[in-house]
Amino acid sequence: MNQSDWVLVTGGAKRLGREFCLAFARAGWNVVCHFNTSDTEALETQDMLHDLGKNCILIKQDLSTPDAHTHLLDKCASQTGQLPQCIVNNASVFSIDDATSSSAAVLQMHFQTNTVVPLLLANSLALRAKTAEHPAKHFCVIHVLDQKVHNLNPDYFSYTVSKLALERSVALQAQALAPSVRVCGLSPGLSYLSGDQTQDNFDQACKINLLQRQIQTVDIARTAVFMAENQALTGCTLQADNGQHLVPLARDVMFGINPQVGA
Numbered sequence: 581m582n583q584s585d586w587v588l589v590t591g592g593a594k595r596l597g598r599e600f601c602l603a604f605a606r607a608g609w610n611v612v613c614h615f616n617t618s619d620t621e622a623l624e625t626q627d628m629l630h631d632l633g634k635n636c637i638l639i640k641q642d643l644s645t646p647d648a649h650t651h652l653l654d655k656c657a658s659q660t661g662q663l664p665q666c667i668v669n670n671a672s673v674f675s676i677d678d679a680t681s682s683s684a685a686v687l688q689m690h691f692q693t694n695t696v697v698p699l700l701l702a703n704s705l706a707l708r709a710k711t712a713e714h715p716a717k718h719f720c721v722i723h724v725l726d727q728k729v730h731n732l733n734p735d736y737f738s739y740t741v742s743k744l745a746l747e748r749s750v751a752l753q754a755q756a757l758a759p760s761v762r763v764c765g766l767s768p769g770l771s772y773l774s775g776d777q778t779q780d781n782f783d784q785a786c787k788i789n790l791l792q793r794q795i796q797t798v799d800i801a802r803t804a805v806f807m808a809e810n811q812a813l814t815g816c817t818l819q820a821d822n823g824q825h826l827v828p829l830a831r832d833v834m835f836g837i838n839p840q841v842g843a
């Protein structure tokens with residue numbers, strides 16, 4: 581990493597996305613924080629990064645449209661004057677369904693944002709890198725996954741299938757995009773309250789992992805910085821989840837605590 585390097589974090593305005601922005605900024609990177617609807621939180625994230633003395637450019641882009649990845653990379657390149665050295669594919673749709681209630685529309689919605697956009701952002705970065713001003717530069721793409729893909733249960737069916745496809749693509753893309761682009765996966769465990777989950781349910785569920793304590797989101801974010809800066813890593817996935825993926829459950833962890841939640 582040198583002082584002019586940029587990371588693009590998708591869905592970077594709040595929650596884990598903001599942690600990624602902060603961790604990269606603390607490590608000296610400039611940040612392109614992509615967001616869609618969280619305008620206020622994006623401005624807050626930008627202020628936090630400016631307080632750390634780093635550049636932060638905000639880009640608003642809905643990722644649910646077919647050419648979203650192209651528009652996002654175009655805006656990113658035109659505003660920073662270069663390709664991002666690293667892309668953290670963090671933006672994600674997470675809506676509840678199961679195998680029998682899933683529909684084409686819900687499956688496609690999850691696939692577009694959670695699978696298609698991350699894969700095409702990585703491919704476009706590799707294609708543009710060939711014609712970039714410094715073609716010898718090395719780039720890194722981090723696909724943010726979920727411990728669920730290593731610890732299957734059928735809840736959140738469409739979300740899980742979309743993340744499984746992305747997880748299986750890590751090795752394929754690492755092979756296809758080498759040597760200019762490294763591709764890694766990062767699987768967080770339960771980190772934030774989601775949907776109609778109660779605080780009480782979350783407080784219990786977040787300790788269902790080998791270490792029996794809540795995952796520190798800053799540790800997940802620092803794992804992404806490590807992957808971006810460690811030039812030896814490609815085609816691999818790290819689980820930053822306090823060992824949650826080694827605690828099998830028949831249902832999603834939030835139903836393990838309180839079967840009524842989200843049912």
Ligand SMILES: NC(=O)c1ccc[n+]([C@@H]2O[C@H](COP(=O)([O-])OP(=O)(O)OC[C@H]3O[C@@H](n4cnc5c(N)ncnc54)[C@H](OP(=O)(O)O)[C@@H]3O)[C@@H](O)[C@H]2O)c1
Nearest residue numbers: 591595596615616617618642643644671672726770771772
């Ligand atoms: N939260 C957890 O406990 C947990 C556990 C395991 C894995 N993960 C993974 O970690 C990552 C971050 O989790 P999170 O809970 O922080 O994510 P999140 O809040 O559910 O979503 C992150 C961002 O994705 C953006 N997004 C969603 N649909 C979009 C669209 N159509 N166009 C553009 N942006 C869109 C949203 O941006 P705007 O708000 O700007 O609209 C949102 O802020 C995700 O990839 C998730 O799968 C999370």
